[in-house]
Amino acid sequence: MDLLSQLQRQLADFTASLYREGFVDDQFTQLQKLQDESSPEFVVEVVSLFFEDCEKLVNNMAKALEQQVVDFKQVDSHVHQLKGSSSSIGAARIKNVCIAFKTFCEAQNREGCLRCLQQVNHEHAQLKTNLQTLFTLERQIVANGGSIPAMQ
Amino acid sequence: MEGDGGSKLENAMMEEYGDEPHVLAVDDNLIDRKLVERLLKNSSCKVTTAENGLRALEYLGLGDENKATLEDRVSKVNLIITDYCMPGMTGYELLKKIKESSILKEVPVVIMSSENIPTRINKCLEEGAQKFMLKPLKQSDVVELRCNLMKCRS
Numbered sequence: 001m002d003l004l005s006q007l008q009r010q011l012a013d014f015t016a017s018l019y020r021e022g023f024v025d026d027q028f029t030q031l032q033k034l035q036d037e038s039s040p041e042f043v044v045e046v047v048s049l050f051f052e053d054c055e056k057l058v059n060n061m062a063k064a065l066e067q068q069v070v071d072f073k074q075v076d077s078h079v080h081q082l083k084g085s086s087s088s089i090g091a092a093r094i095k096n097v098c099i100a101f102k103t104f105c106e107a108q109n110r111e112g113c114l115r116c117l118q119q120v121n122h123e124h125a126q127l128k129t130n131l132q133t134l135f136t137l138e139r140q141i142v143a144n145g146g147s148i149p150a151m152q
Numbered sequence: 153m154e155g156d157g158g159s160k161l162e163n164a165m166m167e168e169y170g171d172e173p174h175v176l177a178v179d180d181n182l183i184d185r186k187l188v189e190r191l192l193k194n195s196s197c198k199v200t201t202a203e204n205g206l207r208a209l210e211y212l213g214l215g216d217e218n219k220a221t222l223e224d225r226v227s228k229v230n231l232i233i234t235d236y237c238m239p240g241m242t243g244y245e246l247l248k249k250i251k252e253s254s255i256l257k258e259v260p261v262v263i264m265s266s267e268n269i270p271t272r273i274n275k276c277l278e279e280g281a282q283k284f285m286l287k288p289l290k291q292s293d294v295v296e297l298r299c300n301l302m303k304c305r306s
Contacts, residue, residue: 088183
């Protein structure tokens with residue numbers, strides 16, 4: 001197998017595993033479909049924005065949860081934002097944590113919220129690493145004369 | 153959307169604005185704004201985004217009635233698509249303001265939401281929203297929207 005074929009095979013396998021393990025869902029596929037010659041960096045741009053936004057929201061949530069008297073409505077509004085963004089880009093695991101997080105906010109359960117916050121951090125880090133790997137493989141394929149295969 | 157291909161409004165819009173309708177997209181979430189912008193551009197729409205209802209109204213010329221000039225008498229946009237859940241002014245409140253305006257009430261308004269709540273949907277449709285769309289949006293949703301509202305040509 002030549003290098004290009006190897007890379008393409010690696011990408012296909014790696015991508016399939018991300019879906020299988022629930023890191024991303026169909027909405028991520030939809031996102032990739034939006035990329036074309038007129039916007040070749042679209043997915044990378046949106047994903048970067050998402051991670052930046054995620055960090056900012058997590059910091060805000062952490063601050064709110066540190067207060068003597070926690071404003072759960074505030075926390076909930078941050079979680080709502082994160083749930084929306086993660087859903088929009090197909091970050092399935094983060095979205096699912098947000099769903100649980102919201103119920104803890106509604107129940108005004110600080111411990112539950114803090115646990116969810118930890119989970120969000122964990123999932124954020126994992127997804128970031130995974131997508132960086134994905135994007136690197138894509139770049140290598142293009143550098144070796146290939147084109148990125150259509151997502152299934 | 154009611155009205156068939158012979159609708160006067162649709163034909164008027166097509167004549168005046170050609171094949172590139174101008175859409176105002178309102179959403180407080182940055183990622184969603186980026187996404188809806190790309191979806192609309194991929195469907196050959198010119199896009200302006202606003203991050204909240206107030207900014208949207210300012211752009212539409214409804215910010216301050218006293219300042220409205222002659223130019224503001226005609227709507228700059230062919231379609232407004234707005235998120236429902238926004239801090240300050242909700243998409244529903246924005247919809248009401250648009251429908252109350254003599255200049256803008258004919259402009260179709262589409263409401264988006266991540267939550268599928270029938271009472272919410274009905275409330276918006278009753279207030280005059282053209283369509284309610286569930287987030288996250290896909291390309292096929294926007295293609296369908298464009299065809300429905302702008303009378304897709306081939």
